[in-house]
Amino acid sequence: MRTTTLADLGEDRLVAQLSSLLASGPSVRTGIGDDCAVLGPRNAPLWQLLKTDAVVEGVHFTPDTAPRRIGWKALCRPISDIAAMGGSPEHALVTIAARRDLPAAWLRALYRGIEAAARRFGVHVVGGETARSPGPLFLSIALTGSVPRPHCVLRSGGRPGDALYVTGRLGGSLAGHHLDFIPRLEEARWLVSNFKPRAMMDLSDGIGSDLPRLAAASHCGFHLDEEKIPRNPGCSLAQALGDGEDFELLFALPPRRCAALEAAWKTTFPRLPLSRIGALTPPTRATKRTPHNAPAAHGFDHFA
Amino acid sequence: MRTTTLADLGEDRLVAQLSSLLASGPSVRTGIGDDCAVLGPRNAPLWQLLKTDAVVEGVHFTPDTAPRRIGWKALCRPISDIAAMGGSPEHALVTIAARRDLPAAWLRALYRGIEAAARRFGVHVVGGETARSPGPLFLSIALTGSVPRPHCVLRSGGRPGDALYVTGRLGGSLAGHHLDFIPRLEEARWLVSNFKPRAMMDLSDGIGSDLPRLAAASHCGFHLDEEKIPRNPGCSLAQALGDGEDFELLFALPPRRCAALEAAWKTTFPRLPLSRIGALTPPTRATKRTPHNAPAAHGFDHFA
Numbered sequence: 163m164r165t166t167t168l169a170d171l172g173e174d175r176l177v178a179q180l181s182s183l184l185a186s187g188p189s190v191r192t193g194i195g196d197d198c199a200v201l202g203p204r205n206a207p208l209w210q211l212l213k214t215d216a217v218v219e220g221v222h223f224t225p226d227t228a229p230r231r232i233g234w235k236a237l238c239r240p241i242s243d244i245a246a247m248g249g250s251p252e253h254a255l256v257t258i259a260a261r262r263d264l265p266a267a268w269l270r271a272l273y274r275g276i277e278a279a280a281r282r283f284g285v286h287v288v289g290g291e292t293a294r295s296p297g298p299l300f301l302s303i304a305l306t307g308s309v310p311r312p313h314c315v316l317r318s319g320g321r322p323g324d325a326l327y328v329t330g331r332l333g334g335s336l337a338g339h340h341l342d343f344i345p346r347l348e349e350a351r352w353l354v355s356n357f358k359p360r361a362m363m364d365l366s367d368g369i370g371s372d373l374p375r376l377a378a379a380s381h382c383g384f385h386l387d388e389e390k391i392p393r394n395p396g397c398s399l400a401q402a403l404g405d406g407e408d409f410e411l412l413f414a415l416p417p418r419r420c421a422a423l424e425a426a427w428k429t430t431f432p433r434l435p436l437s438r439i440g441a442l443t444p445p446t447r448a449t450k451r452t453p454h455n456a457p458a459a460h461g462f463d464h465f466a
Numbered sequence: 467m468r469t470t471t472l473a474d475l476g477e478d479r480l481v482a483q484l485s486s487l488l489a490s491g492p493s494v495r496t497g498i499g500d501d502c503a504v505l506g507p508r509n510a511p512l513w514q515l516l517k518t519d520a521v522v523e524g525v526h527f528t529p530d531t532a533p534r535r536i537g538w539k540a541l542c543r544p545i546s547d548i549a550a551m552g553g554s555p556e557h558a559l560v561t562i563a564a565r566r567d568l569p570a571a572w573l574r575a576l577y578r579g580i581e582a583a584a585r586r587f588g589v590h591v592v593g594g595e596t597a598r599s600p601g602p603l604f605l606s607i608a609l610t611g612s613v614p615r616p617h618c619v620l621r622s623g624g625r626p627g628d629a630l631y632v633t634g635r636l637g638g639s640l641a642g643h644h645l646d647f648i649p650r651l652e653e654a655r656w657l658v659s660n661f662k663p664r665a666m667m668d669l670s671d672g673i674g675s676d677l678p679r680l681a682a683a684s685h686c687g688f689h690l691d692e693e694k695i696p697r698n699p700g701c702s703l704a705q706a707l708g709d710g711e712d713f714e715l716l717f718a719l720p721p722r723r724c725a726a727l728e729a730a731w732k733t734t735f736p737r738l739p740l741s742r743i744g745a746l747t748p749p750t751r752a753t754k755r756t757p758h759n760a761p762a763a764h765g766f767d768h769f770a
Binding site: 180187193196198199213218221253257264266273280290292293298 | 469470471472473474475477480481483484488491493494497498499500502503505516517518519520521522523524525526556557559560561563564565566567568569570571573574577581584590591592593594595596597598599600601602604606608610
């Protein structure tokens, strides 16, 4: 019998398998399976958020990428996850594994990119580790944050009938956008304060795989109006569904709130499109059976 | 002119350079340069601890190492850092970058090693990320913890005249001990509750480079009585100084407390040696001049 590899299993099934090996705890509000871990006593006024995210040379950036842009991206990725919970980022630790012959100036430039993102989004970099890598550069950032309990939005709170929205435009991240994106921190904080979504996540693997995850976590099916998906200039529908690394917000809102949201959004963020792209539906048999295991149709699977 | 590489610079100077690029913040008690970041308002009863640590295939373990042992080691390393501050570990996030053809069973075994360490030392694994690696396996763990403010021990509190102690025996980690070590969590918590050290750290790179770091952080010199260094069976002095990955505690204590500590230690931890190996001294010119930059004589430098 052939050995099952990570590529055979795929990312979602792998995560589901590994999750089942791990114990939970009394101060864990949400662990594996959402954008961040949510920690704290059930009734605490403020919950802690915790996220790690890695970028790897040859996978998330090419060797000729400007180090400052790599640093910016590496910190903005987990900031986007904290934003998707309705929270604010706080402290970061930077772990780097690098070849011994890497120019020190290259690494300083990478740190300047991290620091630029840290300053812009109110993060303090408080430590980290440098280790040796035998080959590719590996950069992992751990980020803490906090969210007032009433503002915390999970992936799992959506209900059938909720309208689905995305911010910005999707697709074409490989043209460069994936290195310079702005996490939707300000927009997410405004949303949870004014029109709290029932479920929210950031789009990192493409709406084609991320939307099924949000729907599955909410024990719903979904309807997606493909014509309504906002595309970046020159992008096909397939690209908008599957390129990934959009780092836009996807969220679910009760229909009675939609008109008010759309009006307020236009005056608050006049330059950022907000698109109603579909709705959550009653669960289909597939989503009922495998809630953590939705098919990654169209989207980016790290091991596929 | 030849480009300066990480190997030219060495780990301590690299960390000093990168630190200077980063801003600090009002809730940062200690950032880069100690075993963990210490976070929280100055007068909070409990401070938060934050640490990341990475192990890389071909650097920290060989490809034929049993995955369960790799997982155990990967979590025990940052637990050892939390212990060295006098704290207790709480929540961990696991970031893995792996080749697509890695057997899924191998990764499950690695997670079982992580979970075994988590259960033993009271840690909850609350999430993480799996990414693709083009080559070697990378495993980075972010660990939170907490410490009652009066128990928190930094590297920087030592004073001239303080006695220096190490727990256990040093050297020979490559014979296998580095994969199965027990972080001195219980011993460190007992110490900070009963004989609070003025300065403490865990020995990860070898006492030959770690002791100069503790002394420099405390703005002291040091005297090391090499004959008193407790060695593992079959180890030379050079191995005890420089093999690294001992994960024992090194700490500084006022001399008037030494007799009481040694008596209490023997009854509390009868099977773990405690050795008085020297003392902190008034600063030498070298340590005054380069407090974050002590020479890594004899010890392990990740980029050397």
